Amino acid sequence: MLSFNQQQILDGFRFHPFLLSLLGLLSLYFVAKRLYKNPSLISNKKLPPSPPKLPVLGNLHQLSTLAHRSFQSLGTKHGPVMLIHFGNTPAVIVQSANAAKEIMKTNDLIFADKPYTRTTRRLFYDLKDISVAPYGEYWRKLKSICVLQLLSGNRVQSFGFIREEETALLMEKINESSKNLELVNLSELFVSVTNDVICRAVFGRKYSEGEGGKRFLMLLRKVLELMGSMSIGEFIPWLSWINYVNGFDREVDRVAREVDGFLEMVIQEHMNNEGVEISRDESRDNFVDILMSLYKDDKSDVSVDRDGIKAIILDIIAGGTDTTSATLEWTMSELLRHPIALKNLQNEVREITRGKNVITENDLSKMHYLKAVVKETLRLHPPIPFLARVARENVKVMGYDISIGTMIITNTWAIGRDSESWNEPEKFMPERFLTSSVDFKGLDFELIPFGAGRRGCPGVTFAMAGIELMLANVVQKFEWELPKGTTCEGLDMTEQAGVTTHRKNPLLAVATPCSDF
Numbered sequence: 357m358l359s360f361n362q363q364q365i366l367d368g369f370r371f372h373p374f375l376l377s378l379l380g381l382l383s384l385y386f387v388a389k390r391l392y393k394n395p396s397l398i399s400n401k402k403l404p405p406s407p408p409k410l411p412v413l414g415n416l417h418q419l420s421t422l423a424h425r426s427f428q429s430l431g432t433k434h435g436p437v438m439l440i441h442f443g444n445t446p447a448v449i450v451q452s453a454n455a456a457k458e459i460m461k462t463n464d465l466i467f468a469d470k471p472y473t474r475t476t477r478r479l480f481y482d483l484k485d486i487s488v489a490p491y492g493e494y495w496r497k498l499k500s501i502c503v504l505q506l507l508s509g510n511r512v513q514s515f516g517f518i519r520e521e522e523t524a525l526l527m528e529k530i531n532e533s534s535k536n537l538e539l540v541n542l543s544e545l546f547v548s549v550t551n552d553v554i555c556r557a558v559f560g561r562k563y564s565e566g567e568g569g570k571r572f573l574m575l576l577r578k579v580l581e582l583m584g585s586m587s588i589g590e591f592i593p594w595l596s597w598i599n600y601v602n603g604f605d606r607e608v609d610r611v612a613r614e615v616d617g618f619l620e621m622v623i624q625e626h627m628n629n630e631g632v633e634i635s636r637d638e639s640r641d642n643f644v645d646i647l648m649s650l651y652k653d654d655k656s657d658v659s660v661d662r663d664g665i666k667a668i669i670l671d672i673i674a675g676g677t678d679t680t681s682a683t684l685e686w687t688m689s690e691l692l693r694h695p696i697a698l699k700n701l702q703n704e705v706r707e708i709t710r711g712k713n714v715i716t717e718n719d720l721s722k723m724h725y726l727k728a729v730v731k732e733t734l735r736l737h738p739p740i741p742f743l744a745r746v747a748r749e750n751v752k753v754m755g756y757d758i759s760i761g762t763m764i765i766t767n768t769w770a771i772g773r774d775s776e777s778w779n780e781p782e783k784f785m786p787e788r789f790l791t792s793s794v795d796f797k798g799l800d801f802e803l804i805p806f807g808a809g810r811r812g813c814p815g816v817t818f819a820m821a822g823i824e825l826m827l828a829n830v831v832q833k834f835e836w837e838l839p840k841g842t843t844c845e846g847l848d849m850t851e852q853a854g855v856t857t858h859r860k861n862p863l864l865a866v867a868t869p870c871s872d873f
């Protein structure tokens with residue numbers, strides 16, 4: 357997970373007007389010194405093509421806040437494998453299905469490490485979570501707990517009642533807005549419903565209400581914001597003092613302490629509740645209880661401690677909520693811009709569920725157009741636009757030499773819009789998937805919104821079960837229109853920069869209940 361907030365990067369420089377020129381001179385000195393000490397840097401390795409860079413900044417000045425778009429546009433000139441520099445840090449940007457396959461299939465083991473910064477280290481318990489833990493015994497153990505115990509097909513199915521109850525509540529909220537002739541804020545509703553579903557699975561109860569719950573939601577947002585705001589000191593190690601002076605490090609420490617306080621409280625609550633009868637709204641089949649029992653019974657050498665449990669919980673909540681709500685938000689945005697696709701989808705859902713109000717998992721399995729709509733949305737709007745990895749050995753990719761320790765960023769957003777792989781790539785056409793076997797499970801490298809290989813997302817089944825059920829209900833039970841004065845072509849689709857790509861402005865729409873459902 358990686359994103360860049362250039363404003364924040366540049367903010368780091370603001371406190372001294374002469375700093376830039378001073379940095380220029382210093383960087384020339386450091387580059388010369390490095391070359392002198394390390395002649396391999398000027399060896400005859402075949403490096404990927406690279407846009408010209410500035411001293412100190414490298415290519416940072418060529419990146420907008422939406423770095424996936426900047427990489428795509430630089431890639432049209434320099435090719436699908438390109439070397440760029442974030443300050444001093446080299447990174448190889450990969451932007452074609454073939455190159456992605458070489459990273460995540462041919463050389464998956466070599467690229468099984470993730471890059472991390474002081475921020476990720478501090479927020480994720482010194483890398484004791486799944487998504488940034490270095491590849492090795494510990495990560496393998498966490499991943500297998502995740503795949504076999506927490507997110508297996510059976511477990512996801514067992515949470516069906518949570519999805520159904522929360523979807524019913526979502527329908528009530530939309531109905532309420534519609535009765536009051538209010539615009540429905542779909543962005544807000546999708547964030548809250550996905551958060552409620554995931555909290556009930558993870559904690560056994562919701563945390564969206566009450567003072568503590570609201571504070572936790574705010575903290576979660578802050579975690580994602582900090583992860584998406586890589587500041588200057590992260591790229592140029594000898595400028596790391598800037599993060600101290602501008603308060604960035606202090607803010608990270610404060611958020612990490614508060615998140616830990618909340619998760620400690622949750623774990624304590626679960627320990628106190630052992631053997632105690634629980635209320636109707638709570639469930640024992642939750643990730644915290646499962647992890648706590650594994651923790652108590654664990655006699656192995658590579659054990660998961662209390663910090664490890666908190667790190668896994670944070671990972672799942674932070675990685676699962678925002679991505680799922682962003683998918684729902686972009687799907688409805690595209691459907692509102694494409695009324696024919698919306699009508700096709702409504703026809704399919706209403707036909708399959710004719711005569712009944714409740715949509716079952718069995719109904720969903722027959723909804724091929726619905727699945728095509730979600731795939732097409734994930735092609736155009738992968739919530740996490742980059743996959744970041746680090747080379748664990750020297751290796752060749754597409755004929756270029758990649759040195760050990762180099763960061764690789766696969767731009768899944770650009771790959772989804774690559775004309776080498778897709779006809780009319782910028783067009784929203786769910787029909788393209790009705791006659792194609794291309795799927796997002798990590799085998800077809802032209803469509804990798806969930807990543808691929810060893811570090812691929814273990815939450816696909818969990819995410820899709822919720823997305824499909826909510827979307828089917830939203831289009832079955834309501835007619836949808838854009839607010840008066842907004843045309844399909846005029847709907848604002850601007851993206852918000854961050855670790856997950858959301859809409860910049862909330863999606864507002866008019867809902868009218870459908871009398872048949």
Ligand code: HEM
Binds near residue numbers: 502805809
């Ligand atoms: C539409 C929803 C989602 C999308 C688009 C998504 C996407 C991703 C991506 C792109 C990665 C990185 C993969 C790579 O580097 O190859 C990832 C990793 C991960 N995701 Fe998801 N995700 C989603 C939902 C979820 C959910 C619901 C959960 C848990 C309930 C989850 C848990 C994780 C975890 C634990 C990892 C780290 C895996 C590792 O490093 O081995 N994700 N996800």
